[in-house]
Amino acid sequence: MLTRQLTWLIVTLAGGVLFAAPAALLRRRAERLAAPLLALLPLAAFVQLLAALPAVRAGETAQVRFDWAPALGLSLTFTLDGLGLVMGLLISGIGALVILYGGAYLHGHPALGRFYTLLLLFMTAMLGIALSGNALLLFIFWELTSITSFLLIGFEHERAGARAAAWQALLVTGGGGLALLAGFALLAVISGSFEMTVWAAQAAEIAVHPLAPAAFWLILAGAATKSAQFPFHFWLPNAMEAPTPVSAYLHSATMVKAGVFLLARLFPVLGGLPLWTPALTTLGLLTLLGAAFLALGQTDLKRLLAYTTVSALGMLVFLLGLGTPPALKAATLFLVTHALYKGALFLTAGSVDHGTGTRELPRLGGIGRAMPFTAAAGGLAALSMAGLPPLVGFLAKELVYETTLTTVAPLLLSALTLLANAATVVVAVWIGWQAFWGRPGDRSLHPHEGTPGLWGPPLLLALLGLALGLFPSLSGGWLIAPMTAAILGHSVNVKLALWHGLTPMLGLSALTLLLGIGLAALRRTLQPRLAAFWRALAPFGPANLYHRFVHGLLSLASWQTGLLQSGYLRIYVLVIVLTTVSLAGLTIILNDVPLTLSPWQPPRFYDFVLVGVILTAALLVTRSRSRVATIALLGSIGFSIAVLFLLYSAPDLAMVQFAIETLTVILFVLVLYKLPKFSRLSSAPTRLADFFFALTGGLLMTLLMLLVSRHTSDASVAAYYAANSLAQANGRNIVNVILVDFRGLDTLGEMTVLAIAAIGVFSLIRLGGKAGRKQRAVTKGERAK
Amino acid sequence: MTWLLAITAGVLFAAGLYMILRRSLVKILVGLALLSYAVNLLLFNSAPLLPARPPLLPPGNGAPPEVYADPLPQALILTAIVISFGVTAFAVVLMRQVYGTLGTDDLNEMRCTDVPCEEVEIASEEEQMEEPL
Numbered sequence: 001m002l003t004r005q006l007t008w009l010i011v012t013l014a015g016g017v018l019f020a021a022p023a024a025l026l027r028r029r030a031e032r033l034a035a036p037l038l039a040l041l042p043l044a045a046f047v048q049l050l051a052a053l054p055a056v057r058a059g060e061t062a063q064v065r066f067d068w069a070p071a072l073g074l075s076l077t078f079t080l081d082g083l084g085l086v087m088g089l090l091i092s093g094i095g096a097l098v099i100l101y102g103g104a105y106l107h108g109h110p111a112l113g114r115f116y117t118l119l120l121l122f123m124t125a126m127l128g129i130a131l132s133g134n135a136l137l138l139f140i141f142w143e144l145t146s147i148t149s150f151l152l153i154g155f156e157h158e159r160a161g162a163r164a165a166a167w168q169a170l171l172v173t174g175g176g177g178l179a180l181l182a183g184f185a186l187l188a189v190i191s192g193s194f195e196m197t198v199w200a201a202q203a204a205e206i207a208v209h210p211l212a213p214a215a216f217w218l219i220l221a222g223a224a225t226k227s228a229q230f231p232f233h234f235w236l237p238n239a240m241e242a243p244t245p246v247s248a249y250l251h252s253a254t255m256v257k258a259g260v261f262l263l264a265r266l267f268p269v270l271g272g273l274p275l276w277t278p279a280l281t282t283l284g285l286l287t288l289l290g291a292a293f294l295a296l297g298q299t300d301l302k303r304l305l306a307y308t309t310v311s312a313l314g315m316l317v318f319l320l321g322l323g324t325p326p327a328l329k330a331a332t333l334f335l336v337t338h339a340l341y342k343g344a345l346f347l348t349a350g351s352v353d354h355g356t357g358t359r360e361l362p363r364l365g366g367i368g369r370a371m372p373f374t375a376a377a378g379g380l381a382a383l384s385m386a387g388l389p390p391l392v393g394f395l396a397k398e399l400v401y402e403t404t405l406t407t408v409a410p411l412l413l414s415a416l417t418l419l420a421n422a423a424t425v426v427v428a429v430w431i432g433w434q435a436f437w438g439r440p441g442d443r444s445l446h447p448h449e450g451t452p453g454l455w456g457p458p459l460l461l462a463l464l465g466l467a468l469g470l471f472p473s474l475s476g477g478w479l480i481a482p483m484t485a486a487i488l489g490h491s492v493n494v495k496l497a498l499w500h501g502l503t504p505m506l507g508l509s510a511l512t513l514l515l516g517i518g519l520a521a522l523r524r525t526l527q528p529r530l531a532a533f534w535r536a537l538a539p540f541g542p543a544n545l546y547h548r549f550v551h552g553l554l555s556l557a558s559w560q561t562g563l564l565q566s567g568y569l570r571i572y573v574l575v576i577v578l579t580t581v582s583l584a585g586l587t588i589i590l591n592d593v594p595l596t597l598s599p600w601q602p603p604r605f606y607d608f609v610l611v612g613v614i615l616t617a618a619l620l621v622t623r624s625r626s627r628v629a630t631i632a633l634l635g636s637i638g639f640s641i642a643v644l645f646l647l648y649s650a651p652d653l654a655m656v657q658f659a660i661e662t663l664t665v666i667l668f669v670l671v672l673y674k675l676p677k678f679s680r681l682s683s684a685p686t687r688l689a690d691f692f693f694a695l696t697g698g699l700l701m702t703l704l705m706l707l708v709s710r711h712t713s714d715a716s717v718a719a720y721y722a723a724n725s726l727a728q729a730n731g732r733n734i735v736n737v738i739l740v741d742f743r744g745l746d747t748l749g750e751m752t753v754l755a756i757a758a759i760g761v762f763s764l765i766r767l768g769g770k771a772g773r774k775q776r777a778v779t780k781g782e783r784a785k
Numbered sequence: 786m787t788w789l790l791a792i793t794a795g796v797l798f799a800a801g802l803y804m805i806l807r808r809s810l811v812k813i814l815v816g817l818a819l820l821s822y823a824v825n826l827l828l829f830n831s832a833p834l835l836p837a838r839p840p841l842l843p844p845g846n847g848a849p850p851e852v853y854a855d856p857l858p859q860a861l862i863l864t865a866i867v868i869s870f871g872v873t874a875f876a877v878v879l880m881r882q883v884y885g886t887l888g889t890d891d892l893n894e895m896r897c898t899d900v901p902c903e904e905v906e907i908a909s910e911e912e913q914m915e916e917p918l
Contacts, residue, residue: 567896569813570806577802603786604836611793618800621815630811634818637797641822645829645862648786649839649854653829653862660870664818667874674881676890681808690806698799701823705791705830718855722840726847734840734849734856739863750864757871764878 002062005052006080009088009131010064012045016124023120024113035103035453038116042095042123049088056085057482059491063133063197072136073194079133082482086332087130087261089479090339094253095123097457101347102245104453105354115155115243122148126254129261135184135194138262142180142226145255146173152250153242165241171550172225172235180222180262186215187269200268200489207272216270219262220279227259227313230287231542237306244350247302252309253343257335260316264331264487271323280321285416287314292423296519297530301349301359301431305342308385308427311420312338319400322407325484329494330399332483333475337384337396340465344381345431347458348374352435354454356447361430362527367447368436373455375436380462382432384469386425386516387509392469394509395496397421401505418512425516430523472496570690577697584700593707606647613640625678631668635661652735790830797823810880810890817876821869825862832858 023038052062066076099119106112125148128141147170154166188194190209191202199206206212223229228236239251250256263280270276288311295307312334319331351374353359356367368375384393400421404413449455468475476496485491500506519526538544564575587593603611614637621633638661646654682690721734721742731737739747797819804816832855840856842849884890 569892570808573802573805600788601786603789607786607789611789614793615796618797618819621819622800622803627811630815634815637819637822641825644790648829648834648836650829650859650862651839653859653866656863656866660866664870664873667877671877671881674885675811675877676809676884678811679809679890681891681893690803694799694801694803694806697802698795698797701798701827702791702795705794705827706788709787709791709830709833718840718857719849721856722842722849722853725849726842732842732844732847734842734853735859735863738856738860743860746864750868753868754871757875760875761878764875764882767882 002052002055002060002080003064005048005055006062006064006078006131009045009048009052009080009127010078012041012048013124013127013131015044016041016120016127020117020120020124023116034112034116035100038120039096039099041120042092042099045092045127046089046096049085049092052080052085053089053478053482056080056082057478059485061486065133073134073188074136075134075195076137077133077195078131078137079197080131081486082484083261083264083332083486084130086336086479086483087257088127090336091123091126091130091254094249094339094343094461095119095126097460098245098249098343098347100453101248101350101457102243104451105245105350106243107451107453111155115152118148118152118155119246119249122152122250122255126258129258133196135187135196135199138196139177139181139184142222142258142262143174143177145250145258146170146177146226149173149239149250149255152246153239155243155246156241159241162241165235165238168546169235169239172232172546176222176225176232179218179225183215183218183220183222186211186218190215196265196269199266203269203272206269212270212273213275216273216275216279219266219270220283223259223262224283224317225259226262227256227317228287228310229259229283229314229317230290231545233287233291233310234541234543234546236310237303240300240302240306244302244346244353247306248343248346248350252305252346253339256309256313257316257339260313260320260331260335263317263320264328267320267323267328267487268489277321277323280323281318282321284314284316284318284321285413287311288318288420289314289416292420293530294534295427296423296526297532297534299361299527299531301352301361301364301435302346304361304427304431305345305349308424309338309342311424312342315400315417315420319403322403324403324406325488325492326399326406327403328484328487329480329492330396330403332487333392333399333480333496334396336468336475336479336483337392337465340461340468341381341384341391341393344377344458344461344465345385347461348378348381349431351450351454351458352378352447354450356445358442358445361435361441361523363442363445364435364440365438365442366436366440367445370447371436371449371455373449373459377455377458377462378436379432380466381458382428384462384465385432386428386513387421388513389498390466390469392465392475394498395469395472395475397509397512398500398505399496401508405504405508414508418508418515421512422515422519425513426520429517429520434520434523469498472498574693577693581696581700584704588703588707610640610644610647613637625680627672627675627678630678631665631672634668635665638664650735652733786834787830790826790834794823794826794830797826808892810884810892813892814873814876814880818869818873821865821872825865825869828858828862828865 019038019041023034061079061081063077063079065078068074068076099116102115102119103112106115109115122145125141125144129138129145132138132141150166150170153169154162156162157166184194187199187206190206190211191199193199206215225232225235236251236256240247242251291307291310291314295304295311298304298307316331316335316338319327319334349359351371352364352367355371355374356364358364368379380391384391387393387397400417401414404410404417407413468479473496476494480496481492481494484494564571566572617633617637617640621630621637624630624633638657642654642657642661645651645657718734721738724742725731725734725737729737729741731741801816801819801823804812804819807813807816835852835854838850838853840853840859883895887895889895
């Protein structure tokens, strides 16, 4: 039953890919219908997931598997468990709303079709992550989300800022992706499989394996870059260059949670490592606190929200790091809560931008009367963000405090969490209250409410947050329990309630609120000071480090390209010669090639004569400055070699060499006076250096030839040709038979090469006439001037 | 003879490399020719050198003679000679054309036909971005 539902989900996923491209066309044909029609796809996935919820809640899981490349361990394994299901609900549910919102937000935008295409592709990839059971498959979806995120951040690619931000996000998350792949590979080396269920089953062996810490760090690097943990957090605020629906969907509700999701997914595998808790809690706390106070210095609504998103992601990593059942419950509840309120707030920020033309907090204020629905959505979401009852944010905050109070350092951890939470409250007050009902900062704004597409989706998300809070047993039992059970590997009992009595948690909640509201009132003094403080610190921040790194990399690339691709032929030749000589020399040395050379046989008299002619001519030709002499010297070398061939049993070679040599000499003589003179252009030191380089090349060749000829060559090939020459090819000249018969096809290739060369020569000569005339005309014209 | 031939080929290689490293266009051509001679000798030397034992089958039933030169390197060299002629012919005409068009035979002056000669600025879109912490 559940398996069938999973199969249908996979079909829906495939539908997402299939419909992605035509989505662009649909938009052009039916502008109004496009968004509702396309939203049907995520809605279908949402309904299917909901239908699977009862079975999953009862503890069932499903797995569907297609072997793709079994030799690589790559099979398309899809699993459906509580964690993936709730994640999938968020992805598909918010996805449908964002498509509806996007249609209204980007109404009339020329590239709206592209927006739909990319959004659908992203959604498919993200659902793929949630449902993957195979690490390699997960990695593919993971990278797909990075790529679609890149394209969506750079959606308005006309702006340099958008391009740079897209590039930065891709480099950071892509780099992390590589680390992740390496981590997966290590785990596969340890366990012999890429299936995550196999990993979980072997968790005990993996935990003690010496490679496990390396795998852990690599996977953590992948998760930390994706989920914008310190020090990789800087790409997320910059990603706000994307259109607001994208920020809401990718960069707060879903994609940035992929890292957290992965950590939760691998908790059964790596959670047992002693490194897990210290590494994750430190990382999470740093991110949580740092980003919370970075947020307070921001004035742009989206950046403000982005930094609190980073902070929330830090909280999630921190909770996962603690790894206790209450911590995991808190983490899962907070994940769902955050997706709902932050998605709503981002969409609200987009609507405010749409209705007023600005996102600058100091300019906003008092726009709630003109934009009542937007104000309601924003206010409700902000209440959840601040953690006020009866919203779901309150439940999450209570759980967080309950967790921190039961850790080894309850006081310290609770205090730190309280600080960060108070900063979150500040932001919630600024956005939910100040922007809509506060003293107007800029009276020249003319706020107006947008179409229902602009306030409906955020309002729905905010109401959902209210509903989940009003029915705590429902959200606890149906969402949080299955999710936590999937992470822990056994069923858990989740009891959420709005009223626990007068507990320390309630006191901490109240304290958080008081502190937050108090700080929020100080906005006019607090914000500029914090902004100035962070600006002063920026040169030492990781963002600047990243810039330096990228700049350094580009400079290095440019430098080495200039070095190797200098445009000077001699440099290219030198690189080739020196590389060959050093590598061949190194091979001879490293492989201990025995330097027993072939024995010296006394040459005959005419050998000396021929070799003498060749050597003399070769030396003279390098010094010659006369074209006629050069041709004569080259000819004498060629003819001497022909005679050598004749003497040493190669009559065919001798004949061909004679013929070709004659042709070459004729060719040279024909074009001789069209060629430039032999000018000496290089300086004496260059010539000397080249002499030595050339000498090493020559020496290597001599050495190689002596080494090679020490071996008697395997004569079996020759014997085969000799035995079959007459019998099969009816020829007595073995060389000829090889060329025209045994290796006839090679000869055909050779003839083709010659034909192409001939065509080249012919066309160059034809062209030469024209180009020459043109050149002459140009020179004449210049002279006339 | 193997030694003598190896040294000869080495010298031809060195001379060819030296010529190909020159800046003058025509010298490159000479270098090419020298290199192809050297390669042919290298191939020729890869089998034992036997005087007066051509790889021909005697008249009769076609049984190969007792001792004969290896036909394989010869077939390879035959191909190489012809191809190198093609290369040389093409190179000669190409160089004539280049000389006619560019009006120079100095390879250093032809540098700008290959790489952009003005210094390329590294595009620094990065710097247009606000620097957060």
